[in-house]
Amino acid sequence: MSQNDIIIRTHYKSPHRMHIDSDIPTPSSEPINQFAPQLITLLDTSDLSSMLSYCVTQEFTANCRKISQNCYSTALFTINFATSPIHAENIFITLHYKKEIISLLLETTPIKANHLRSILDYIEQEQLTAENRNHCMKLSKKIHREKTIQPTVNLNGSAFFSQSPSDAIFCRHLSLQYALDSLRNGKGKVNLIKHYSSVESIQQHVPLVRDAEFRALLRHPPAGSRVIASKDFGFALDIFFCRMMANNVSHMSAILYIDNHTLSVRLRIKQSAYGQLNYVVSVYDPNDTNVAVRGTHRTARGFLSLDKFISSGPDAQTWADRYVRNCAIAILPLLPEGVPGAIFTGIATRMPFAPIHPSAMLLIMATGQTQQLITLFRQLPILPEKEIIEIITAQNSIGTPALFLAMMNGHTDNVKIFMQEIQSLVDNHIIHEDNLVKLLQTKSANETPGLYISMLYGFDEIIDIFLNALTTPIAQELLNKKLVMSILAMKIHDGEPGLYAAMENNHPLCVTRFLSKINGIAFKYKLSKANIMDLLKGATAQGTPALYIAMSKGNEDVVLSYISTLGAFAKKHSFSQHQLFTLLAAKNHDNMSAVHIAIHHNHYKTVETYYAAINVISQSMSFSADELKTYL
DSSP, rough: OTTTTTEOOOOOSSEEEEEEEESSSSOOTTTHHHHHHHHHHHHHOOOOHHHHHHHSSGGGGGTOOEEEEEEEOOEEEEEEEOOSSSSTEEEEEEEEEEEEEEEEEEOOHHHHHHHHHHHHHHHHHHHHHHHHHHHHHHHSSOOEEEEOOOOOOOOOOTTTEETTEEEEOOOOHHHHHHHHHHHSSTTTOHHHHHHSHHHHHHHSSSSSSSHHHHHHHHSSSTTTOOOEEEGGGGHHHHHHHHHHHTTTTTEOOOOEETTTEEEEEEEEEHHHETTTTTEEEEEOOOGGGOOOOEEEESTTTTOOGGGGOOOOOHHHHHHHHHHTTTTTEEEEEEOTTTOOOGGGGGGTSSSSSOOOHHHHHHHHHTOOOOHHHHHHHGGGSSSSSSHHHHHTTTTTSSBBBBBHHHHHHOHHHHHHHHHHHHHHHHHHTSSSSSHHHHHHOBOOOOOHHHHHHHHTTTTHHHHHHHHTTTHHHHHOOOOOOOHHHHHHHHHOOOOOOHHHHHTTTHHHHHHHHHHHHHHHHHTTTOOOOOHHHHHHHHOOOOOOOOHHHHHHHHHHHHHHHHHHHHHHHHHHHTOHHHHHHHHHOOOOOOOOHHHHHHHTTTOOOHHHHHHHHHHHHHHHHHHHHHHHHHTT
């Protein structure tokens, strides 16, 4: 092999042979040198979508045209495919850089070469389609606001639920209500003037149940949900319109989740008196509460990027510049009653791909798009470390991290993949280990730990996954004892620990998994009994223990799991009788014990469970119920 031939081994398995032929020096800043290692990594990715999601953003594909069966021309390169003269079973790909006398020769397998051909064919077709769309725009109606007799108002957050006057009605509630209104109307229309023009009309129209419904929508995204680039909004609409036509569906809605804001879109297919089909799209932004921006075209492919539908107001345009243009959006489609979600089966394979951007990571984690998360992580190794860190530590505009959103919305698979991939990036020296340590301390803008929110909502598998992720950093001594105690305490800004939240809300599996994990961690770090007692007590800043609040609520399941696990702790760490009885008594700051507060609230079944559990551990710990009574 000559000195000019190199084997580049990528993050994946297969090597490729590459040769750069040049009559002049080629500085590293030249596109051919910048693109060479990235192209090899992409060819080594078996998933066509991974290649495509990267390539469509690159300059080298601009003005892509197929010249012949084996030749393509773009703005920067001429790309040729030929049988390898060295290994007849392989393909030679030659990239001629048009600006200089430089060529890149790449020998690879026919499968990999066909991947690249498919991408170039797709990009050529999309660019031709875009030209047709621009032509159609000239023939179609202009995008405009839907008619209203009142001035535009912003009532986002100004109204409150009539069933809960302390809870405001925000964009997520208004958007979901708009989407449901559209679905329930036979023609997909929404009466904005009647229901969205005043605080009073909104309070009468939007029920409290919309809050729980929206959270459920994020936790269990409907079929067809996808994170895409905002510039590909029109392409996604085209796919939805095609499925609607194929299944005789005249209208549908979708939630658009962007950064920390929620919009809604409704799609309608109308037929004129002359039989002409019109495709109608209305985008509703709750910041313009009583209007929607509508566009009508004679072709389903007549729509372009989402920012074309954003209000023309200066505030809206500033927001769009920062969070819409060149960023990602999540689409969560909703169908009329009786229309099965199965009509969107396989739609993900046709949808545009998410950009390699922090906003994509944020929305993929928030909406639980697991396959998209895998694809995104496959592409990270080709990026500079700074860009990788920006993506994995992505936050929305109010400072909520992507990992926190996945933990809050119960996306177990996403949390698992995220933690595994971050550890892999550290192990392969692609990012520094300090980034892993920071992610293990993931908190929201108001200092709520991700572990706390999972304990609060009862996501026991996420608790297990996250605490398992501590194993390697602990073994590598990346975490000191103080940091470990802080992570395990899971305290929010007012001092309430995660264990307290889980027991107050009766999540026994969370309690069992948490206590089982800290048992091993306590042994590894040789935590003092005082440290262990603090974790097991799970007391608030006012001194109210976790067991106390569980007994006061009558949460017998979590009481049983806590006391049962407590016995194993006491035995393994040689608790004294005084220490064990202090935990079991669980007295608050007024010196009232847990069992007395349960009796006070008539939770007699919980009291029975409490004593039955104590009776079981007393046999192995050699103490009697009478001895415990002196502490109660």
